[in-house]
Amino acid sequence: MLPRFELSQPQTLPEALKALAGGVGQPLAGGTNLFPDLRGGREKGDTFISLSQVGELRYIEHTDNRVTLGSGATISDILRDPQMKIAAPALVAASDIFAGAMVRNAATIGGNVCCGSPSADSVPPLLTLGADVTLASASGERTLPLDEFYLDYKKTVMKPDELLASISWTPPTPGSAHLFYKLSRRKGDAITITGISVLVEAEGGKCKTVRIALGSVAPTIFRAHEAEGMLAGRVLTSELIEEAAQSAAGQCKPISDNRASAEYRLLTAHSLTRRLLRQAWKQAS
Amino acid sequence: MSSEKAVTLRVNGNEVNIITPAHRTLLEALRHEGFVEIKSGCEKGDCGACAVLLDGVPVDSCITLAWHAEGRDVTTIKGLGNSDSPDPLQKAFIETGGAQCGYCTPGMIIAAKALLNENPEPSLDDIKKALSGNLCRCTGYTKIFEAVQIAAEDLRKEGEAA
Helix, strand or coil: CCCCCEEEECCCCCHHHHHCCCCCCCCEEECCCCCHHHCCCCCCCCEEEECCCCCCCEEEEEEEEEEEECCCCCCHHHHHCCCHHHHHHHHHHHCCCCCCCHHHHCCEEEHHHHHCCCCCCCHHHHHCCCCCCEEECCCCEEEEEHHHHHECCCCCCCCCCCEEEEEEEECCCCCCEEEEEEECCCCCCCCCCCCCCCCCCECEEEEEEEEEEEECCCCCCECCCCHHHHHHHHHHHHHHHHHHHHHHHHHCCCCCCCCCCCHHHHHHHHHHHHHHHHHHHHHHH | CEEEEEEEEECCCCCEEEEEEECCHHHHHHHHCCCCCCCCCCCCCCCCCEEEECCCCCHHHHHCCCCHHHHCCEECCCHHHCCCCCCCHHHHHHHHCCCCCCCCCHHHHHHHHHHHCCCCCCCHHHHHCCCCCCCCCCCHHHHHHHHHHHHHHHHHHHHHHH
């Protein structure tokens, strides 16, 4: 049984923002994370604002050079979108092995991003796309890089009256590589031990753009900026890739839990960054 | 905000009226109404024993609120067929021994039904993905995957004959 709570069911985005501005109640998206956490006592709350009926938040839009995901789009919506394989290959790869089939039908991209979990599988691919998040409140909107969204374990820059409205990015250039790897015990219904996404765009035999994001190896999912700086504008030799992988691993602050030890996470963060960088360079160059 | 609310939904085509508080899950509300063919397992969206179709889409009813099913169509395993007139999936699970203790079976068949509605010729990998949120602790899945393949073939033959 779930602990007792009150629920409001706004039908439109302005209604939802007004409810949030009232200061009573937290947003509820697909509930696939929140309900187990409420039941397990890991989350508390006596009033929730359900976003399920706010149809304006559930959309996927492809324009000339921009993709926008409404925060209410489900993981299954991402998998069903035929253009997403080109617009965000690693996001599709992550969605494909996200929890189980029924959870994918209910879980929203907004919920996965906002829960702030280090093991949220949609986040490393969105970080390597250089995605922006747009936060809405009754008093207006602001857009910031997803890279600046997370502060600490399950802590984000969002204010209590704000809602994640959408996530947007410029699709990778044709020929670039956008990869995701999830290390876990099984392919389905598993929580990530180490999650990595890499994007490499090459031009004239050199690495033009590179982004590396690591999950489940620190209190937040993060970009390995130092490692990216070592690779940008250069030919990615094995030696250089090894140095960058070492640097990325150096940024990890993993914990030991019932899925893996901190040592194992560190080791795999290093080896998987190396593996994905090699693979991405081979694909893109 | 009211703590309890009257919710009308359709279960297997029949209208059902329930009065329920916001925190009641669809699983709890429907079992309370006698739909005990929906099984309660992990109650956290891992095992899929409680799967139902909500407007044709399979969801875990243990992490779906009853309020969210208002005005919608719920299909349970009993809505697919019965012993006199079983769904090809039900028949195939019996034939292959895809059900052992039977506890996961309603959820397995619901998830498989959603797959076959959308994809009449699923590969083994498609079947594994569609059943990735359904856990079985008896069979090791081999017979379950076989049952879905047989049902898919039966449905295709039915389609060709019709």
